[in-house]
Amino acid sequence: MDVVAERGVAAHWKYKNSQYGFDAEAAREAGLDAEGELIEFADMLKHGGTPEEFLEHAKLQMYRDSVFVFSPKGQLVRLPAGATTLDFAYAVHTEIGDTTVGARINGQERPLRTMLENGDTVEVLRGERPAAQPHWESLAVTGRARSAIRRLTRTAERGEFIAIGQRLIEHALRRIGLDPNEVDQAEMTERTGFEKIDGLAEAVGRGRLSTADMLEKAFPGLDDPGRHVPASPDVEGLNLVAGGEMTAGVTMHLAECCSPLPGDRIVGVLIPDKGIEVHVIDCARLADYEDQADRWLDLRWKPKADSDVLAVGRIHVTTANRRGALALLAKTVSDAQGNIINVKTLKRSPDFFDFEFDVEVEDSRRLTQIVAALRALAVVDSADRVKG
Numbered sequence: 001m002d003v004v005a006e007r008g009v010a011a012h013w014k015y016k017n018s019q020y021g022f023d024a025e026a027a028r029e030a031g032l033d034a035e036g037e038l039i040e041f042a043d044m045l046k047h048g049g050t051p052e053e054f055l056e057h058a059k060l061q062m063y064r065d066s067v068f069v070f071s072p073k074g075q076l077v078r079l080p081a082g083a084t085t086l087d088f089a090y091a092v093h094t095e096i097g098d099t100t101v102g103a104r105i106n107g108q109e110r111p112l113r114t115m116l117e118n119g120d121t122v123e124v125l126r127g128e129r130p131a132a133q134p135h136w137e138s139l140a141v142t143g144r145a146r147s148a149i150r151r152l153t154r155t156a157e158r159g160e161f162i163a164i165g166q167r168l169i170e171h172a173l174r175r176i177g178l179d180p181n182e183v184d185q186a187e188m189t190e191r192t193g194f195e196k197i198d199g200l201a202e203a204v205g206r207g208r209l210s211t212a213d214m215l216e217k218a219f220p221g222l223d224d225p226g227r228h229v230p231a232s233p234d235v236e237g238l239n240l241v242a243g244g245e246m247t248a249g250v251t252m253h254l255a256e257c258c259s260p261l262p263g264d265r266i267v268g269v270l271i272p273d274k275g276i277e278v279h280v281i282d283c284a285r286l287a288d289y290e291d292q293a294d295r296w297l298d299l300r301w302k303p304k305a306d307s308d309v310l311a312v313g314r315i316h317v318t319t320a321n322r323r324g325a326l327a328l329l330a331k332t333v334s335d336a337q338g339n340i341i342n343v344k345t346l347k348r349s350p351d352f353f354d355f356e357f358d359v360e361v362e363d364s365r366r367l368t369q370i371v372a373a374l375r376a377l378a379v380v381d382s383a384d385r386v387k388g
Contacts, residue, residue, distance in 0.1 A: 066080060069088060069119070069120045070122070071121070077122075079116060085100075085103035085110065085122055086112045086113075086139050094148050097148055099130055100124055103125060105121070106121055135249065153250065161201075166205075168204050168270075169211065176222055253278065257284075258280045259314045264364045266281060267297065268297035271295075276297060282387060311361065311363075315367070316346075317355045319353050319380050325353070325379045326343075329357075332370075332373050333374070336370040339360040352381060
C-alpha cells in the first residue's frame with residue numbers, strides 16, 4: 001500500500017509482477033525508443049504547441065512503420081513511414097529545419113516533399129537565416145516538424161505585423177505634421193492603452209486599431225487631414241511588397257480577383273488579422289473599400305520583385321469550338337514564355353468556348369505579350385487579362 005501511495009498504481013503493478021512493467025531493453029530490440037518519443041513531445045511543448053497539436057503528434061507516432069535514414073556523417077535517424085526530407089531536417093535539429101532551403105538524397109538534389117526510403121543518405125541544404133514558408137506544413141508528416149513550422153510562421157507573422165505597424169504609425173505621424181523621432185513613443189503607447197510600443201505596432205499592423213483611431217487617442221483634438229482621403233500616388237511609398245518586409249502568404253496576399261504582377265501599378269488594402277491584400281490600381285474590387293481610406297496603402301514593387309519573383313496572371317479567352325483549339329492556345333502561351341498552371345472552362349456552346357487560364361510569368365509585360373499573341377490567332381475571338 002505504501003508503494004501505491006508513493007509511486008502510483010503502475011509502480012505497484014511492476015512491483016507485484018514484472019510483466020506489467022515497461023521493458024526498455026525489449027522495446028529497443030523491437031525498434032522502439034520511448035525516451036526519444038518523449039523528447040519529441042517535450043520539444044513540441046517547448047515550441048508552444050496547442051493540446052490539439054499534441055494529440056495530432058501522438059496519433060501520428062502511433063502504429064506507424066519506420067524508415068531508417070542517414071546523415072552524411074553517418075548519424076542514423078528513425079522516422080515514420082512517409083516522412084519527407086523536411087521531417088528529417090527537423091528530426092536532426094529544429095534550427096536546421098528552420099533554415100532548410102533544399103535537400104540532397106543519395107547525392108541528388110530532390111524536392112523537400114520527397115518521401116524517404118530505408119537506407120537513404122540525406123544532406124540538408126540550409127539558408128543563412130530562418131524563413132517562414134506556411135505551405136511547408138503540408139510537406140511534413142511528423143508532429144515535431146509541423147509544430148516547429150507553425151511556431152516559425154507565428155514568430156515571423158508577429159515580427160512582420162510589428163514592422164508594418166511601425167511603418168504605418170510613422171506614416172500617420174508625418175501625415176499630421178509630426179516627426180516620428182521627436183514623438184514620445186512611451187507616452188503615445190500609454191495613451192492608446194498599450195504597455196509596449198510593439199503591442200501598439202502589432203495592433204495597427206494587424207488592422208485591429210486604425211491609425212486614425214490611434215492618432216485620436218494619442219493626440220486628442222489634433223486634426224488629421226488624411227482621415228477621409230485615400231492614399232495618394234504621390235505619397236512616399238511604403239515599399240512593403242515582395243522583397244520588402246512582407247512574406248507572401250504570411251502578411252502579404254496577392255488578390256486573386258486581379259492577380260497583380262511585378263510591373264503593375266498596385267495598391268494595398270489592410271485586411272484585419274490577415275495582412276495586406278495587394279490589388280492592381282484599376283481592380284473593380286477596390287470600390288468596396290472607397291469609404292475606408294485608413295486601410296489604403298500606396299505600394300511599389302521592390303527591385304528584387306521585378307527580377308526574381310514569378311507571379312500568376314489570369315487571362316480570359318473566347319475561342320472557336322474547333323478540334324485542336326485548346327492545344328493551339330497552350331502552345332502559343334508556351335512559345336511566349338508563359339507557363340499555364342490552371343485552366344478553367346467557363347462556358348461551352350456549339351460555336352465557342354470561354355476559358356480562363358492562370359499563367360505564370362515574371363512580370364506584367366510578359367503577360368501583355370502573351371495576350372497579344374493569343375489575339376493574333378484565327379481561332380480566338382477575344383483575349384483579355386482578368387482584373388477583378
